[in-house]
């Protein structure tokens with residue numbers, strides 16, 4: 164017998180109040196409701212004859228009648244646009260962080276740690292994926308190391324995991340040359356094999372700064388993209404003019420090959436270190452070529468999110484490293500990442516906080532090329548219900564949320580709002596000017612990159 168019910172009075176991220184009709188685990192109607200049903204209107208809930216949402220969750224979704232969301236925020240599944248499932252130590256004993264002064268040193272530390280941690284990639288990746296799913300992520304792009312040591316071993320394990328998770332997580336896999344391509348013998352062939360095995364995206368890493376030859380590095384990456392019809396996602400840590408130059412090279416190749424909307428640059432720290440005019444020029448080049456930019460709100464130079472969006476660049480977010488050799492922090496929660504980006508950019512208004520939410524929902528889905536994303540009729544009834552009245556509140560103070568999959572509540576996650584250090588007395592930023600981290604003295608002044616600013620993330 165078909166199971167049909169309505170989730171009444173959910174608040175969408177754009178502020179609309181809607182009823183969501185669910186039939187056999189799929190959304191069939193999303194209907195705007197009138198002001199009379201507003202949660203603040205007297206008696207509106209009782210008039211529906213619906214069970215309270217909390218009671219429905221406690222009941223495991225077994226109740227067959229209407230359910231009252233009472234104005235709770237309802238989101239589509241969150242999107243993690245950049246994670247490294249194979250690197251994590253989640254699911255393994257705690258590993259003290261080993262710092263390194265350069266990317267090369269940190270790659271070497273990671274290689275050592277990898278040999279010491281006696282828990283298989285498959286186990287650790289699954290443990291992190293579980294965290295992602297529990298906090299409401301339904302789509303993720305994971306970069307997976309392909310290098311002369313690991314060869315395809317990590318990739319094969321993550322591709323197997325992708326199959327195992329197919330019902331709960333849509334996983335996009337990047338064949339990622341963490342040790343370079345030009346300077347790492349055999350990696351170009353390994354990337355080719357990885358794409359044949361089923362990777363969706365070809366990665367890259369600091370074509371000039373790490374691999375030493377931007378043209379050769381990009382030749383390989385874009386040739387593989389063309390050969391396999393793959394998307395491209397390049398880690399770019401380079402600052403200042405060098406970073407701007409790499410962005411231009413990537414945009415040129417994207418445009419030349421007609422890959423509009425299929426190429427992303429992750430981090431693009433350099434966009435936070437260029438002068439204002441140069442930043443705008445670079446943003447226009449990226450927008451015109453259809454190159455997206457991923458940021459996770461680093462504690463240092465970062466792309467100016469609002470400016471890039473105003474110029475037409477798709478900006479999206481991901482957790483990046485979660486408790487691994489590069490970064491000891493993280494729980495995989497995309498609402499925490501939205502808040503981190505908002506904090507680092509000095510967002511305060513509801514509109515700005517709404518932008519931060521978009522980086523982990525709609526924009527991220529667009530950057531990853533996910534078709535049919537959103538709370539739309541015909542989509543699975545996969546929702547994240549947040550104890551918040553609007554998008555801004557959900558970003559500013561992530562609260563308890565319930566993950567609903569195929570119309571059934573699966574997990575409730577309590578997130579304790581973390582107090583934000585030293586921001587409360589800071590002066591209001593100028594609305595036109597992107598806000599930068601206090602340590603970021605080179606930002607906006609067109610200065611040469613400070614060699615002390617070592618990229619902290621892979």
Ligand SMILES: [Zn+2]
Nearest residue numbers: 306483484621
């Ligand atoms: Zn990364």
